[in-house]
Amino acid sequence: MWLLRKATRLLFLFLLFLGLAGLLAGEVKGASREVDLLQVEGNIVPVVADYLDRAIGQAESRGAMAVIIRLNTPGGLLDSTQKIVERIMNAKVPVVIWVAPSGARAASAGVFITLSAHVAAMASGTSIGAAHPVALSPTGGEMPETMKEKVTEYSVAWIKSIAEKRGRNVEWAEAAVRGSASLTDREALEKNVIDVRADDINSLLSQLDGRRVMIGEEEVVLDTQGCSVRENPMNFIERFLHAISDPNIAYILLSIGSLGIIVELYHPGIIIPGVTGAICLLMAFYSLSVLNAFWAGVLLFLLGFALLALEPFIASHGALAVGGVAALVIGSLITFTRGPSGFGLGLDWWLIAVVAGGALAFSAFVLQAVVRVQRRKQPTGPDGMLGATAVVKTRLCPRGTVVAHGELWEAILDEGEAEPGEEVIITEVKGLKLKVTKPRESKKS
Numbered sequence: 001m002w003l004l005r006k007a008t009r010l011l012f013l014f015l016l017f018l019g020l021a022g023l024l025a026g027e028v029k030g031a032s033r034e035v036d037l038l039q040v041e042g043n044i045v046p047v048v049a050d051y052l053d054r055a056i057g058q059a060e061s062r063g064a065m066a067v068i069i070r071l072n073t074p075g076g077l078l079d080s081t082q083k084i085v086e087r088i089m090n091a092k093v094p095v096v097i098w099v100a101p102s103g104a105r106a107a108s109a110g111v112f113i114t115l116s117a118h119v120a121a122m123a124s125g126t127s128i129g130a131a132h133p134v135a136l137s138p139t140g141g142e143m144p145e146t147m148k149e150k151v152t153e154y155s156v157a158w159i160k161s162i163a164e165k166r167g168r169n170v171e172w173a174e175a176a177v178r179g180s181a182s183l184t185d186r187e188a189l190e191k192n193v194i195d196v197r198a199d200d201i202n203s204l205l206s207q208l209d210g211r212r213v214m215i216g217e218e219e220v221v222l223d224t225q226g227c228s229v230r231e232n233p234m235n236f237i238e239r240f241l242h243a244i245s246d247p248n249i250a251y252i253l254l255s256i257g258s259l260g261i262i263v264e265l266y267h268p269g270i271i272i273p274g275v276t277g278a279i280c281l282l283m284a285f286y287s288l289s290v291l292n293a294f295w296a297g298v299l300l301f302l303l304g305f306a307l308l309a310l311e312p313f314i315a316s317h318g319a320l321a322v323g324g325v326a327a328l329v330i331g332s333l334i335t336f337t338r339g340p341s342g343f344g345l346g347l348d349w350w351l352i353a354v355v356a357g358g359a360l361a362f363s364a365f366v367l368q369a370v371v372r373v374q375r376r377k378q379p380t381g382p383d384g385m386l387g388a389t390a391v392v393k394t395r396l397c398p399r400g401t402v403v404a405h406g407e408l409w410e411a412i413l414d415e416g417e418a419e420p421g422e423e424v425i426i427t428e429v430k431g432l433k434l435k436v437t438k439p440r441e442s443k444k445s
Contacts, residue, residue, distance in 0.1 A: 034062070035205065035227045038069045039234070044076020044109040045245040046290055047238055049083040055232045059093050065227050066094040066208065068201075069117075072101075075108030077292065078133070085116040085162065094118045094213045094222060098204060099126045099185070099194075107131075111176050114194070115162045118213040119222075121196035121204055122185035128193065129182025131159065152178065169193050201229055241286075247336050247347050250287035254298070255355045257281030258305040259362065265309070266366070288335070297335035304328025308363040321363060328356050385426050390436060392422045402436060409434045 036059040040048055052069065059067045088095045097117035099106045102125035106114045111131040114120050122128065133155050155177045163173040169192045175181035188194045195211075198204035209225040234242065243249065260277020264270060288298060307324030314320060332352040390404035390411065398413040404426060411424070411434040418424055418438060428435035 033227050034064050034230045035224060036064050036067045037201070037229050037231045038067060039231075040069055041072045042074075042242060043246055044073055044080050044084065044113070045242065046077070046080050046083075047234075047241040047245055048076070049080040049087070051234050051238050051242075052084055053087050056087060056091050056093065056095065058232065060091065064093055064230070065224055066096055066222060067091070068096045068098055068204065068229075069113075070098050070100050071106055071110055071113065072099065072104035073106060073108075073110040073113075075110065077109070079292075081109040081112050084113055088113070088116045088118075089162075089165065091118075092215060094215065094220060096121060096204070096208065098198065099123065099128060100199075102126065102199065107182075108133075111173075112159055112162060115159065115166060115168055115173060117166070118215075119196060119208060119211060120166075120168070120194040121198050121207075122188055122194050123199050124185055124197065126185045127182055128185075128188055129176050130180040131155070131176040132178070132180045205229075241290075244283055244287045245290045246287070247291060248351055250284050250291060250293070251332065251335070251347055251351060251355070253280045253284035253287065254301065255359075257284055258302060259359075262305065262309045291336060293335050297331045297333070300327045300331030301335065302331075304331060305359060308359050309366075311363050312366045312369075321360065324363070325356055325360055328359060332356070385429055385434075388426050389423050390426055390434065392418045392420050392424060395419055396424070396436070402434065404434065411436050413437070 036055065038052065038055050040052070042048075056067055088097075095117050096119040097106075097114045098121040099110070099114060100121075100123035102123050104123065104126045106122075106126070106128040107130050109131075111128055114128060133151050156174050159173045159177050160170050163170045172181060172183070172191050172193055183191060183193060185194070185197055189197050196204065196207045198207055205224040205227060208222050211222045213220055213222065233239075244253065257277045257280035260273040260275075260280060262277075264274030264277060267273075288295075304324045304327035307320045307327060311318075311320040311324065329352060332347060332355070336347055385404060388404060390402040390409070392411075393401040393403050393408060396402070396411060396413040396418040398415070398417070400411060400413070400418070402409050402411040402424060410432065413424065414427070414435065414437045416438065418436075422438075424436040424438055426434050427437050
């Protein structure tokens with residue numbers, strides 16, 4: 001009995017210690033006076049979704065007061081936008097979307113992300129809207145009306161549910177998708193699309209202080225007055241992957257890679273163009289896969305480069321060049337038109353024109369060089385030996401023998417002597433005899 005009572009007391013003390021430790025840990029966690037500041041600028045792609053998931057998770061584990069995402073985006077991929085919205089709406093820490101700095105925008109995918117935040121803010125001189133999904137058919141033309149309507153209706157239902165959940169203007173949210181409606185920062189505040197207008201971080205923290213938000217079923221009061229700001233930007237790998245996850249960058253990498261491989265095939269052994277081309281192609285393929293590219297378009301693009309590369313060596317009377325340019329342009333147009341993949345992503349027309357024109361000019365340059373070489377008269381017979389180098393076989397004093405073009409010749413040295421193994425220059429061919437001279441360097445020595 002005595003041992004049982006002692007064990008019971010020890011167990012009670014141990015449980016009491018664990019309870020106190022948990023209470024202290026909870027107080028320390030809840031007492032965090034930091035606000036995490038994240039930065040999203042550019043297209044909304046998978047690496048952005050991964051970055052925000054990582055950064056919000058770190059803020060949750062540290063018990064940060066809030067997470068502020070400074071946003072400036074023209075749009076992005078639908079899948080990535082869905083992941084970000086889902087992560088924000090299920091975050092265990094208040095998430096503030098701040099469209100900043102002045103001149104920034106939350107367009108297309110940015111509208112969905114901004115409306116999903118616990119608190120939405122914009123700096124002066126910013127805009128929000130134009131959330132109509134971009135969806136073309138695989139042929140590069142307009143999507144069939146039925147499919148277009150399905151995509152639009154889905155996007156409308158989704159954005160309305162987000163706006164209702166956050167208590168924001170549902171009618172405007174629907175108009176942003178159906179009619180690409182847009183607002184300035186001042187209009188967005190008046191129409192209950194955002195909650196705060198702030199030009200700098202201090203003003204934003206001051207206006208957030210005391211604001212009540214819902215985290216799940218629990219109401220949380222923000223206490224941001226005097227909070228320190230902890231910046232948590234993308235790491236180097238995330239920044240690099242985000243930089244190349246752009247349709248125009250992917251297209252440039254694909255073009256440089258194709259050109260590098262072609263140059264290496266033209267001149268085997270240069271190595272640098274081949275290595276550079278292979279690296280660019282691998283980076284392009286990563287970017288294309290991330291951007292949900294239409295691979296038939298990529299293959300057409302590569303076929304176009306291949307046809308242009310063959311044009312100088314096959315007598316097609318320009319047919320290969322015309323087919324190459326056509327394949328390159330058509331492939332470029334349909335590469336990023338694979339169904340409802342996103343909001344506002346696509347290639348710039350001027351870039352397609354530059355690449356097509358550059359590829360055609362390169363093919364014409366190579367063709368001109370080939371023709372010039374073919375038309376050049378190639379010296380044969382004795383004339384072809386003039387100026388060539390021969391190697392002394394037997395001592396020239398001044399007569400002897402030399403090896404030229406793999407054959408043994410009698411030779412006469414113009415002056416001096418030459419030992420076996422020395423090199424001499426052929427100056428004249430007389431029947432089966434050669435007149436030779438020492439190189440200038442040898443004469444000087």
